[in-house]
Amino acid sequence: MVDQTIATHTPLARPYRLILAASTRLLAVERLLIMGFMYLLTALILLNVATRYARVPIYWIDESAVYSVVWLTFIGASAMTRLRLDFAVSMLTERLSERGAMIAKVLSTLAVIIFGLALMTMCWLWMDPVGLARAGFDAREFAGQTFNFLYTERTQTLGWPTWSLYLIMPIFAVSMTIHGLANLIEDLELAPKASHPSFVLSAVDGVN
Amino acid sequence: MLTGAAFMVVMLVGVPIGLCLCIAAIVYVMASGNPLLFQSYPLQMFGGVDSYGLIAIPLFILIGEIMNGGGITKRIVDLAMAFVGSLKGGLAYVNILANMFVSSILGSATAQVAIMAQIMVPEMEKKGYDKTFAAGLTAYGGMLGPIIPPSVMFVVYSVMAQVSVSDMLIAGIVPGVILTVLFCLVIALMGYIYNYPRADYQTPRQRIATILSTAPTMLIPIVIVGSILGGLANATEAAAVGAIAAIIVGKYWTREFQFAQLPQMMLRAGIYSAIVLFLVAAAAVFSWVLIFGKVPQDTAAWIQTVAKDPVSFMLLTNVILLIIGTVIDGVPGLIMTVPILLPIATEIYGIDPRQFGVVVVVNLVLGLLSPPVGLCFFVAAAVTGAKPGKMFVVTLPFFGVSCILLILLSLYPALSLILIK
Amino acid sequence: QAKEFRLGLITPNGHSWNKAALKLADRLKAETNGRLTMTVFHSGQLGNEPAMMQQLQSGALDMGFIQAAELGSRVDSIAAINAPYIVRSTDAVAKFVRHPAAEKLFDVLPRETGTIGLGWGITGMRAIFAAKVLNGLADIRGMKLRINPTPVYRDFYSSLGAAPTPIPTPQVFDAMSNGQVDGLEADLEFSWNQRFDKVSKSILQMNAVFMPMAAVVSGRVWQTLSPADRELITKAVKAILNDQINELAAGEPQLIENLKGTGLPIRQVAVADTEAVIAEFDKIWLPKAPILAELRKVGATL
Ligand code: NA
Ligand code: NA
Numbered sequence: 017m018v019d020q021t022i023a024t025h026t027p028l029a030r031p032y033r034l035i036l037a038a039s040t041r042l043l044a045v046e047r048l049l050i051m052g053f054m055y056l057l058t059a060l061i062l063l064n065v066a067t068r069y070a071r072v073p074i075y076w077i078d079e080s081a082v083y084s085v086v087w088l089t090f091i092g093a094s095a096m097t098r099l100r101l102d103f104a105v106s107m108l109t110e111r112l113s114e115r116g117a118m119i120a121k122v123l124s125t126l127a128v129i130i131f132g133l134a135l136m137t138m139c140w141l142w143m144d145p146v147g148l149a150r151a152g153f154d155a156r157e158f159a160g161q162t163f164n165f166l167y168t169e170r171t172q173t174l175g176w177p178t179w180s181l182y183l184i185m186p187i188f189a190v191s192m193t194i195h196g197l198a199n200l201i202e203d204l205e206l207a208p209k210a211s212h213p214s215f216v217l218s219a220v221d222g223v224n
Numbered sequence: 225m226l227t228g229a230a231f232m233v234v235m236l237v238g239v240p241i242g243l244c245l246c247i248a249a250i251v252y253v254m255a256s257g258n259p260l261l262f263q264s265y266p267l268q269m270f271g272g273v274d275s276y277g278l279i280a281i282p283l284f285i286l287i288g289e290i291m292n293g294g295g296i297t298k299r300i301v302d303l304a305m306a307f308v309g310s311l312k313g314g315l316a317y318v319n320i321l322a323n324m325f326v327s328s329i330l331g332s333a334t335a336q337v338a339i340m341a342q343i344m345v346p347e348m349e350k351k352g353y354d355k356t357f358a359a360g361l362t363a364y365g366g367m368l369g370p371i372i373p374p375s376v377m378f379v380v381y382s383v384m385a386q387v388s389v390s391d392m393l394i395a396g397i398v399p400g401v402i403l404t405v406l407f408c409l410v411i412a413l414m415g416y417i418y419n420y421p422r423a424d425y426q427t428p429r430q431r432i433a434t435i436l437s438t439a440p441t442m443l444i445p446i447v448i449v450g451s452i453l454g455g456l457a458n459a460t461e462a463a464a465v466g467a468i469a470a471i472i473v474g475k476y477w478t479r480e481f482q483f484a485q486l487p488q489m490m491l492r493a494g495i496y497s498a499i500v501l502f503l504v505a506a507a508a509v510f511s512w513v514l515i516f517g518k519v520p521q522d523t524a525a526w527i528q529t530v531a532k533d534p535v536s537f538m539l540l541t542n543v544i545l546l547i548i549g550t551v552i553d554g555v556p557g558l559i560m561t562v563p564i565l566l567p568i569a570t571e572i573y574g575i576d577p578r579q580f581g582v583v584v585v586v587n588l589v590l591g592l593l594s595p596p597v598g599l600c601f602f603v604a605a606a607v608t609g610a611k612p613g614k615m616f617v618v619t620l621p622f623f624g625v626s627c628i629l630l631i632l633l634s635l636y637p638a639l640s641l642i643l644i645k
Numbered sequence: 646q647a648k649e650f651r652l653g654l655i656t657p658n659g660h661s662w663n664k665a666a667l668k669l670a671d672r673l674k675a676e677t678n679g680r681l682t683m684t685v686f687h688s689g690q691l692g693n694e695p696a697m698m699q700q701l702q703s704g705a706l707d708m709g710f711i712q713a714a715e716l717g718s719r720v721d722s723i724a725a726i727n728a729p730y731i732v733r734s735t736d737a738v739a740k741f742v743r744h745p746a747a748e749k750l751f752d753v754l755p756r757e758t759g760t761i762g763l764g765w766g767i768t769g770m771r772a773i774f775a776a777k778v779l780n781g782l783a784d785i786r787g788m789k790l791r792i793n794p795t796p797v798y799r800d801f802y803s804s805l806g807a808a809p810t811p812i813p814t815p816q817v818f819d820a821m822s823n824g825q826v827d828g829l830e831a832d833l834e835f836s837w838n839q840r841f842d843k844v845s846k847s848i849l850q851m852n853a854v855f856m857p858m859a860a861v862v863s864g865r866v867w868q869t870l871s872p873a874d875r876e877l878i879t880k881a882v883k884a885i886l887n888d889q890i891n892e893l894a895a896g897e898p899q900l901i902e903n904l905k906g907t908g909l910p911i912r913q914v915a916v917a918d919t920e921a922v923i924a925e926f927d928k929i930w931l932p933k934a935p936i937l938a939e940l941r942k943v944g945a946t947l
Pocket of ligand 1: 326327328329330331332368369370371372373374375
């Protein structure tokens, strides 16, 4: 898909091409995941209603539904970045000259990238993969050394390790940064703006 | 101070609002000299949406998608037309009344404006209404979405205030009806001044036929309420049951719903919920650093020096919220202000948390219709091409009556509490 | 040196734990002439309990009142304090949590959670509020029962034949009134505040389980305090919790009077009925938390 959109433009430097391709692949995966989590959420809630009504309530459904929504939020937020869907204030930018508007656009995309990198850094501090490796991937040993008990915790009713659920945060940070870079390439007019025909988002589209 | 400045700068450059909050929170942590907070930052964002009550939001939005795809919205407009279509300014009344009906199915203002503007604005333009007015009026109709149950904002509030979701949803009914009546009064007055056109005349027989053939749309809200009252589901789960009802109505009665469309509906509902929920997450991390910096405590101390009794506190709250609401409205506004104001309201001034919730929610819904950041106008603009700033100006009387409603709700707790047992 | 503490807890303003937290802040300030101050963050303003634990561990948050359920989800031996029939009355709870055996549970906290436990605070014995008349344990069989979703409680109520149903706290009242569940279990103070009596037909005093909270300090912060300050803080916390425990236990007769005044039948679980339940429970939990045996021994003497 990317190759088609780029074919009509002057040939792109290799790193740009890689970023755009990565962003497109990522978006395709995110699209499937968003749908998947919506189906999952609806199914879980209906299952909860049905099983409780049948007097055989399932204990872990509420928690699974909550975490489905959390993952949905951050995967959706990443996709939103690429689709440029989030609400922004345009009262200043719409009064700027074309060149000024482009600079503002680049600055705001840079803010996305900087936040993505900052969030990655904060996730790194929090999940401390190097410290974990140094402790031989032993969660208790790691906790003893660092006072970081992240890898020893489990969720209340599912009993899953909480870090597996928290993984969405670094994933979000990375994917948002990739989408931000792809947007930046477009904002700098190094590549034409990609269209995303598999997302038919009529209503709020273009609000940004 | 620095945080506020950072927030303003990134916002004016056009950075999405959710990210503005996230970035301002980072700046605040850096300025506060407590870098330990960076380690907790990702978990606070995660925790902001790690809440049972919020599950209702994707489900409410999904109902809207299914309803729209099943051609149910159009029939609701027809139903409203049969009631008030042939009055002077008929389509303006139809707009508000249809919005009221739709509000009993949809839970968010922006989603409702997006759906209703597509249908109502072209119709009104055809009949000779100014497009800007039509789009603006639809934006105000969308106000009813989060006030009349179901409501995303009341769900978020009840999660924060730890009050019953059902109580909060019921509390919105009377204010929603009053607002509808006030809007209709404004239309009557403006219709008289600007000589609004009438819609096509319908014979009583035509009206009854329309009402009978469109009434099954009301099955959806009935199923939602019925499943709660009947003990089948709670307020959250009722949304999923309602989605099934919407599929059944769309599939077997209007016959416009197709299962092939369902994945796209899921996708849209997922993305639109992510927009709201990401704001919730961002606002959570932002309010967390503010609370850590004791901004709410300082504010509470200041408020107590200004407001001496519950009434002046409520009025002060309204003024503060209207100011905040110019920029931060809807769900994020709720998340930023409730943790600060609610404890003051209940403990110092003895205000019922449910009445307070109604006032805060209605106020912040009105914030969706105040410049410079007025999401309802933005959405109406995106759908119709009208200018948001102009919309605000031509619909100012609606803003005025909304403020009157806020004063009434602040002065008379009964308006919010009368239906709660 | 001067220090400003932050204390977080999830209960709403007005709860007896919050009153204790505010008293602690006043006391620290008074005893040190304002050198040590404390701000209380209630209602989970700083996040839910897992989030507060994380902040305690990193040292961003200084103190917390954390429920035994949260600590127990991390440490099985702490979960043992939630086990059924260690003690059989709120008065006994009051004695039990101040017994060295209960305080000894804190020994593993630094290593397992990065926090230091200074003392327990309590809520009263939990009772079942049901939509039908309950006369004894046997009547619980087959009920859809809303419980606090901690693993100990789940095992206990499952062994009684109930179907444990998790319902988020703010929705419990509705779930009872519209029949999503047949009953709920909670302490009397909370139940009276929520007016669960209005949606119930009977109350069964289980006299089985209670939900204490631990006043914990961040291990990282603790290391930075002088020995004198540590002692001062420990003393202040113990004194405040002492009052909280006494007041709560003293308030229970009034709560029962209030509930009796509603006309609901209030039954007690017969001691003889509980032996089989205890045996079944201990089969699961003794291997996980051997300390439970000692807790039972101590509890029996109170
Ligand atoms: Na609604
Ligand atoms: Na606004």
